[in-house]
Amino acid sequence: MAHLEGRERARYVQNMFARIAGRYDLMNRLMTGGQDIRWRRYVIQQARLPENGRLLDIATGTGDIALEGLQQVPGLQAVGGDFTIEMMQAGQQIPKRQAIQWVGSDTLALPFPDNTFDAVTSGFLMRNVIDVAGAFREQMRVTRPGGHVVVLESSPPKDNLLKPFIKFHLNYVIPTLGRLISGESDAYRYLPDSTQLFQQPENLADLMRRLGFINVHYKLFMFGTVAIHVGQKGT
Numbered sequence: 001m002a003h004l005e006g007r008e009r010a011r012y013v014q015n016m017f018a019r020i021a022g023r024y025d026l027m028n029r030l031m032t033g034g035q036d037i038r039w040r041r042y043v044i045q046q047a048r049l050p051e052n053g054r055l056l057d058i059a060t061g062t063g064d065i066a067l068e069g070l071q072q073v074p075g076l077q078a079v080g081g082d083f084t085i086e087m088m089q090a091g092q093q094i095p096k097r098q099a100i101q102w103v104g105s106d107t108l109a110l111p112f113p114d115n116t117f118d119a120v121t122s123g124f125l126m127r128n129v130i131d132v133a134g135a136f137r138e139q140m141r142v143t144r145p146g147g148h149v150v151v152l153e154s155s156p157p158k159d160n161l162l163k164p165f166i167k168f169h170l171n172y173v174i175p176t177l178g179r180l181i182s183g184e185s186d187a188y189r190y191l192p193d194s195t196q197l198f199q200q201p202e203n204l205a206d207l208m209r210r211l212g213f214i215n216v217h218y219k220l221f222m223f224g225t226v227a228i229h230v231g232q233k234g235t
Contacts, residue, residue, distance in 0.1 A: 013128045014083055014084050016186075016190060017061070017084040017086070017087050018084050018085075018086040018087070019182075020178075020182050020188075021061075021062070021084070021086040021087045021089070021090040022090055022182075023181050023182040024061060024062055024087065024090065025062055025064065025090075026181060027177065027178065027181055027182060027188070028064075030177055030181065031174055031177065032222065032226075035221065035222055035226075036064075038221075039123075039152055039221060039226060039228065040064055040065050040068040040123070040152070041068060041072070042219070042228055043065055043068070043121050043123070043150050043152050043228060044065070044068045044069050044072045044073070044121070045072070046148065046150045046228065046230045047069070047118075047119035047121055047148050047150050048119065048148055049069060049072075049073045049076060049118050049119050050073075050118060051073065051074045051075050051076075052074070052075035052076070052077075053073060053075075053076055053077070053118035053119070054076075054077045054079070054116065054117045054118050055069045055073075055076055055077070055078045055079065055117060055118065055119050055120075055121065056079045056081060056110075056112065056116070056117040056119075056120045056121070056139075056142060057069070057078065057079070057080050057081070057120075057121045057122065057123075058081045058082075058105060058107050058110070058120060058121070058122050058125065058139065059081070059082055059083075059107060059122050059123065059124070059125035059128075060080030060081055060082050060087075060088065060091070060100075060102075060123075061082060061084075061087045061088075061091065061123070062087055062088070062090050062091035062094070062097070063080045063088070063091035063094075063097045063100045063102075064123065065121050065122075065123050065152070066078040066079070066080040066097070066100045067096060067097050067100065069121070070099055070100070077101065078099070078100050078101065079100070079101045079102075079103055079117075080100045080101065080102050080103070081102075081103045081104070081105030081107075081110070081111075082102075082104070082105060083104065083105060083106045083107070085104060088102045088104075107122075107125060107129055107135045107138060107139075108129065108130075108131055108134050108135055108138060109138065110138045110139075110141070110142050112142045113142070114141055114142065115142070115143070115144045115145065116142045116143075116144070117142055117143055117144065117147065118143075118144055118147045118148075119143065119147050119148045119149070119150065120139040120142060120143050120147075120148075120149045120150075121149075121150045121151075121152070122139075122150075122151050122152065122153075123152040123153075124152065124153060124154060125151070125153070126151060126153050126198070126204070127153060127154065127194045127195060127197075127198040128194060132199075132204075132207065133207060133211060136149070136207070136208060136211050136213075137211060140211065140212065140213065140231075140233050143233045144233070145233055145234065145235040146232065146233065146234075146235045147232070147233050148230060148231070148232050148233075149208075149213065149230070149231050149232075149233070150228065150229070150230050151204075151228065151229040151230075152226070152227075152228050153198070153204070153226070153227055153228075153229070154195040154198065154225055154226055154227075155195070155198065155200065155201050155220070155224060155225055155226060155227045156195065156196050156197075156198060156200060156225075157170070157196070157223075157224070157225055158223075158224045162223050166223060166225055167196075170192035170195060170196065171192055174188050174191065174192050175188045175189045175192070195225070201218050201220065201227040201229070204218070204227070204229055205217070205218050205229060208229060208231040209231075212233075212234065213231030213232060213233065214231070214232050214233075214234050215230070215231070215232040216229070216230065216231045216232075217229075217230055218230065
């Protein structure tokens with residue numbers, strides 16, 4: 001699963017999220033103890049969106065981050081893009097999210113002109129893409145000069161006293177919840193596996209700098225297992 005590469009990995013991820021779309025929001029609340037709500041607020045704060053601005057939330061899923069943008073920023077035009085149609089369809093059923101503009105989008109080939117958005121956000125996207133640098137390049141391309149790219153992503157457990165407990169949560173608690181709530185234990189084995197195999201936060205920040213982002217920084221949450229990275233497109 002998490003070891004898959006190339007288009008095979010992309011197809012697996014797309015099919016996996018299609019299967020869990022109906023219970024995705026509930027599982028996020030349970031897996032994080034509700035902390036994902038706090039993380040989304042911070043993502044939008046870091047996006048520094050102007051009133052009446054334009055936001056692209058890529059890999060939007062059911063539109064959680066896009067909705068947070070609409071709630072925080074007056075007059076915001078929020079576009080939610082995803083390559084799993086079933087996830088967006090689940091979000092469209094929620095009345096508060098009907099103001100989101102839903103667009104089928106592959107993060108490696110975004111269907112938008114250069115310099116379109118004041119900010120691009122994503123939640124739990126990067127560990128699933130087959131080309132992290134390519135995804136960042138596309139996000140930078142569609143961001144206006146001076147705008148921000150904000151990435152919410154899980155991170156491998158740190159080597160400390162908490163690591164055995166975090167690994168137990170990742171490897172046993174989450175798959176069990178997935179089986180009980182969504183009936184999809186395989187999907188919720190992939191998610192912890194992909195977290196543990198992903199880049200450390202400092203490496204992801206270095207990649208952003210190498211790709212040309214400026215003012216790159218990140219903040220850790222949930223005992224270092226979640227990171228929010230911020231980078232700015234030069235003017």
